[in-house]
Amino acid sequence: xxxxxxxxQKRDDKxxxxxxxxxxxxxxxxxxxxxxxxxxxxxxxxxxxxGDHYPSYVATVPAAVPxxxxxxxxxxxxxxxxxxxxxxxxxxxxxxxxGLLFALAPKMPxxxxxxxxxxTSVTEFVQEKAKALRVQHSPESVPGGYQNVSCIRANTMxxxxxxxxxxxxxxxxxxFPDPHFKARKxxxxxxxxxxxSEYAFVVRPGGRVYTITxxxxxxxxxxxxxxxxxxxxxxEGEELEGDEVLKVMTTETEEGKKVERNGGTKYVAVFxxxxxxxxx
Amino acid sequence: MTHPFQCIATVQLPGRDEYLAAACGPKVFLVNAGKxxxxxxxxxxxxxxxxxxxxxxAAGTSERPAKKQKTSxxxxxxxxxxKLTVSLSQQYIVAVTDDKVIHVxxxxxxxxxxxxxxxxxxxxxxxxQVLPDNATIICADKFGDVYSLPLLPSxxxxxxxxxxxxxxxxxxxxxxxxxxxxxxNLTVHTERNRKALEAQMQQKNFSAKKEPLKFxxxxxxxxxxxxxxxxFATRQVDGKxxxxxxxxxxxxxxxxxxxxxxxxxxxxxxxGHSEFxxxxxxxxxxxxxxxxxxxxxxxxxxxxxFKLRRKFDIRAAVLDTIRQDAEVSGADKTDTIKKADxxxxxSGLWTAPFANAKGxxxxxxxxxxxxxxxxxxxxxxxxxxxxxxxxxxxxVGHSVLDVTCIGDSVVLSLDTRSAGPGRLQPMKLFQSSGxxxxxxxxxxxxxxxxxxxxxxxxxxxxHADDKALDELLYGVANLRKRxxxxxxAGGTQVDPSDTKRDDNGTEAMDVEDDLTVHKP
Ligand SMILES: C[S@@+](CC[C@H](N)C(=O)[O-])C[C@H]1O[C@@H](n2cnc3c(N)ncnc32)[C@H](O)[C@@H]1O
Numbered sequence: 162x163x164x165x166x167x168x169x170q171k172r173d174d175k176x177x178x179x180x181x182x183x184x185x186x187x188x189x190x191x192x193x194x195x196x197x198x199x200x201x202x203x204x205x206x207x208x209x210x211x212g213d214h215y216p217s218y219v220a221t222v223p224a225a226v227p228x229x230x231x232x233x234x235x236x237x238x239x240x241x242x243x244x245x246x247x248x249x250x251x252x253x254x255x256x257x258x259x260g261l262l263f264a265l266a267p268k269m270p271x272x273x274x275x276x277x278x279x280x281t282s283v284t285e286f287v288q289e290k291a292k293a294l295r296v297q298h299s300p301e302s303v304p305g306g307y308q309n310v311s312c313i314r315a316n317t318m319x320x321x322x323x324x325x326x327x328x329x330x331x332x333x334x335x336x337f338p339d340p341h342f343k344a345r346k347x348x349x350x351x352x353x354x355x356x357x358s359e360y361a362f363v364v365r366p367g368g369r370v371y372t373i374t375x376x377x378x379x380x381x382x383x384x385x386x387x388x389x390x391x392x393x394x395x396x397e398g399e400e401l402e403g404d405e406v407l408k409v410m411t412t413e414t415e416e417g418k419k420v421e422r423n424g425g426t427k428y429v430a431v432f433x434x435x436x437x438x439x440x441x
Numbered sequence: 442m443t444h445p446f447q448c449i450a451t452v453q454l455p456g457r458d459e460y461l462a463a464a465c466g467p468k469v470f471l472v473n474a475g476k477x478x479x480x481x482x483x484x485x486x487x488x489x490x491x492x493x494x495x496x497x498x499a500a501g502t503s504e505r506p507a508k509k510q511k512t513s514x515x516x517x518x519x520x521x522x523x524k525l526t527v528s529l530s531q532q533y534i535v536a537v538t539d540d541k542v543i544h545v546x547x548x549x550x551x552x553x554x555x556x557x558x559x560x561x562x563x564x565x566x567x568x569x570q571v572l573p574d575n576a577t578i579i580c581a582d583k584f585g586d587v588y589s590l591p592l593l594p595s596x597x598x599x600x601x602x603x604x605x606x607x608x609x610x611x612x613x614x615x616x617x618x619x620x621x622x623x624x625x626n627l628t629v630h631t632e633r634n635r636k637a638l639e640a641q642m643q644q645k646n647f648s649a650k651k652e653p654l655k656f657x658x659x660x661x662x663x664x665x666x667x668x669x670x671x672x673f674a675t676r677q678v679d680g681k682x683x684x685x686x687x688x689x690x691x692x693x694x695x696x697x698x699x700x701x702x703x704x705x706x707x708x709x710x711x712x713g714h715s716e717f718x719x720x721x722x723x724x725x726x727x728x729x730x731x732x733x734x735x736x737x738x739x740x741x742x743x744x745x746x747f748k749l750r751r752k753f754d755i756r757a758a759v760l761d762t763i764r765q766d767a768e769v770s771g772a773d774k775t776d777t778i779k780k781a782d783x784x785x786x787x788s789g790l791w792t793a794p795f796a797n798a799k800g801x802x803x804x805x806x807x808x809x810x811x812x813x814x815x816x817x818x819x820x821x822x823x824x825x826x827x828x829x830x831x832x833x834x835x836x837v838g839h840s841v842l843d844v845t846c847i848g849d850s851v852v853l854s855l856d857t858r859s860a861g862p863g864r865l866q867p868m869k870l871f872q873s874s875g876x877x878x879x880x881x882x883x884x885x886x887x888x889x890x891x892x893x894x895x896x897x898x899x900x901x902x903x904h905a906d907d908k909a910l911d912e913l914l915y916g917v918a919n920l921r922k923r924x925x926x927x928x929x930a931g932g933t934q935v936d937p938s939d940t941k942r943d944d945n946g947t948e949a950m951d952v953e954d955d956l957t958v959h960k961p
Contacts, residue, residue: 194665197922204693205712318665319692322710340634348584348665354705355586355663358698362707376634391705416633437706440683440699 172289178296183258186286194279194318194349202315202323203240209324212243214311215273220244249273249325252363253334254317255351257415259287261336262310263294264413265406270305272331276312277324287312318351321359328365332406335383337416340376352383354390361392364434369396371410372430375420380428393432401431444903445864446854446896447914448525451847452534452548459847460552462527462534463854463865463896466903467519469536470896471552474847477892480552485520485538518904521913528571533557533592535578537566539913543580545592558594560656568671572700579661581671581688586663589701594656661704666690669734669920670721673700676728676745687730687744689718691920695732697744709747713740717920722790724804724821731806731824733787735921739808741824751827755808755817758834759785762815765836786811788917791844792821793851795870795881805870805881807851809841811917816841816853818870818881833873833880837866842914850889858910865893 172185203209212219220243251269253261256276265274278284291310300306315324338351347353352372360370370393372383387393401407411417411429420427444466452460458475467485472478520538527534534546534554541562547555564582571578571592581587670689674697675682684700685708695711695718698704716735723730729750732740737756742749763784789809797803806824808817818833839855846852853866867889873880 204715205710322694322696323712327707327709353663354660356665358662358705358707361705391703419632438703440678440681441703 172285178293180293180297181286181289183286186258186282188280188282194316200314200316200320202320204323206322206324206326206329208240208242210242211245211249211273214275214313215245215247215308217306217308218245218247218273220246247271247273248329249275250330251275251332251334252277252325252330253336255279255335255338256287256312257283257337259290259312260413260415260418261334261410262287262312263290263307264409266307266310267304268405268409270300270309272309274310276310277315277317278312279314279316281314284312284314318356321363325363327362328368330364331368333360333364333368333370334410335370335372336410336414337374337420338372338379340374340379342376342378350379350382352386354386357386357390357393361390361434366434366436368434369404370432370434371407372432373410373414373417374428375416375425377426377428380430384430387430387432392435392437394435396431396433404431407431442858442905442907443861443864444905444910445842445856445858445914447842448522449843449845449852449854449865450525450527450534451845451852452527452531453847454531454548457550458552460548461845461847461852461893461896462525464522464525464536466521466905467538468903469522469525469534469546469554471534471548471554472893472896473552474889474892478895481554483546483554483556485522485536485542485544523913524566524569526569526571528575528592529573530575532575533571535569535571535592537569537580539565541565543569543578543590545578560590560594560654562588563654567668570671570673572673573675579671579673579686581668583667584663585666585668585690587661587668587671587686587688587704589659589661591657659701661686661701662688662696662698662707664688664690664692664694664696666692666694667920669717669719672721672723672730674723674730674744687721687723689721689732689734691717691922693718693734695721695730695740695742697747711740711742711744711747711749713749713752717922719917719920720787720790722792722806724792724806724824726804727821729821729825731790733790733808735786737785739787739790739806739824750825753819753824755787755810755832756785758815758817758832759810759813761834762813762836766814784810784813786918786921788915789841789844791846793844793846793870794849795820795872797872798874798878803872807844809844811915812840814838814840816844818883820879820881823879831877831880833882835868835883839863840914847889850886851883852889852893856910856914858905858907862897864897866890867893 168185172181175181250272251265251274253276256262256278259276262274262276276287278287288311291307291312294307298306300308335351341347341349364370370387374380384395388395407429411427417427446463446465448464450462452462458473460480461472461474463470463472469483470479471481473480520540520542522536523539524537525534532548534548536544536546538544541564543560543562543566545557547557549555562580562582564584566580566582568581569578576592578590578592579587580590668688668690672687674685674687686698686700686704688696688698693714693716697708697711699706699708711730711732714732714734714736718732718734720733721730728743728745730742730744732742738752738754740749741751741753787808788811791807792804793807794802795805804821806819806821808819814837816835816837818835823831837853837855839857839860841853842856843854844851849869850867851870853868855864855866857863867886868883869886870881870883873882
């Protein structure tokens, strides 16, 4: 069982601005992406309250609902969520404890970065850490002051389009995804021909998908499936020069550090989102 | 007990007689509706049944609980028909049986059913359609994938499938079949992955190779969710036809993809449902898509712009029938009504033409809710309005299983299992001349009723018992999610993603290979 009361108690004991301790947030490693977890997710991306996650980016003038909105009904299509000055553009899917997120945030201070994680306590850890870092660092001391980074609990294999509109993202990271070695579990993999269409939907043309793993087979699987997808093309060699986030990804995730300590190999691949073909 | 007709469809060749195709258990009947006689009959047999997956070795062990055994038991009976559809050309009938087999029939000049092919899909199909090209079948399955198959398999493929019972086919994605999991302790560097590998090594079938499907097929698209319906939608843009595949899933999504060869492009989503979507219905001659499911309203969408035009409330209408039922049975009303929200389960959406007062043809939407003894009739002109909720509610006394239009008659298939006659109820729709001028009225179509009498004789019965019938006819309510396992936000309670329960979920997933609803 996750979070027995004393663990929870200890989590709550910390002072504002104090960093959360990982040991109080550990959770069993594997979650089934197919079962109906008690997930919360917005009906549609417009219903998502991003203000809770990026309070510094809430627009000061509240959005007015157009009176003559032809779609507005009694139930309303005004979801009552604050308007934001920026949208999330970078997503770390299966972000774990968020190492990559916190390394990226100061390097892209103008960009909203979001981790998506299916495990509840791991998500909470990342959220707490973001809050603590915001208290500890002002935008003057660290670019962006960690105001541009947050994390939500989500099963991305099912609910990505509930959070992001078409072409909203410029980057997706898939770092050390669960390998699902077993042959019959391939539909459980975070990369598949059919799921890649959903990544293509949320990533804008010219945007990139980054993958990294220490399991060679999984690397080959991800490369094969992205290359086989007409919306993606692998980026290699020179074209990767100057892509600073690539370096950050290779060194900053928790799993990546473990692999490094154990002297393992890290397999990296980058793909770009192509334009949709013209209608036939 | 009389076995109801679980699916009905119309075959309407121009210049020829009209036929009604009706499925009763494992049988398909084709009735000449002009002559009022049964033209032909076909029955699925367990001989053609392919086992759900190639490796049955573990059947009955703890790894393969109830569901698996049920499938094997079912196989000893003739498989039931679960879907029935007719090609636009009116030349072919496609039927799906609950052993996952797609059957294609040709309808010959005299209304004979000529079985052309039987193809066993890897997962249970939940929606099927013959595309307007009269050459392609699209099939959506319980695992979330949509495949296309040629309506008529090539000769080579046919011979391979010729021997009955030899279709032991499983996953069809050839790319997956070539993936050899060769991870060893050397290639796994983290504790997490090592544990995962160990756990997965211990399971049987670790490297079980999948036999790819022996017939031609393409994977068009997929959701990581159970699919419930699929429709093919075409519209003109700049003088050119653009075709789309619209899919609905149990996780409240309606997805609009391009049709093949560009089915990898998702154009958008119609989002707004807060419960599962079970049915989609395109309104002919418009860009309107109607969706229904576990919400107490119908979604009226302008699908090319993905916009929800309105939510059309049907709660009151359904409540009405519940209240009346409660009065009859003397049950506690408040209690039944409290449950009502959960009881709104849209199980069928159809369109039917009717003549308005000026004799012009209009369209009505017909709505069936699971286990509710009535049919809602809503003129499309009302569906498009912003506020008007008025509709006609026909109390047909039994739940409506399927609807088809034949000539100017609307035929309802009813679950009259205990009442006996009246399994098919033909009626005529017309514009109301009463107070509510816009509404649609109906009357029984005695003439068609007489023609269909041949079908409702006991000779068309099939083996049935209540439980098996309920399972065959009423699966939609099971799509509803169980919510509230624990207070996640609080985090102090059990996290469902992190408990034994979840392990069971994973097992079930392996056993059934399906995105199954885990029943409480
Ligand atoms: C091996 S960890 C990698 C964590 C992190 N990316 C890193 O490199 O350190 C994989 C993570 O993906 C998460 N995950 C698995 N399936 C997921 C899904 N469907 N949606 C969101 N997160 C998922 C797991 O809970 C786990 O934290």
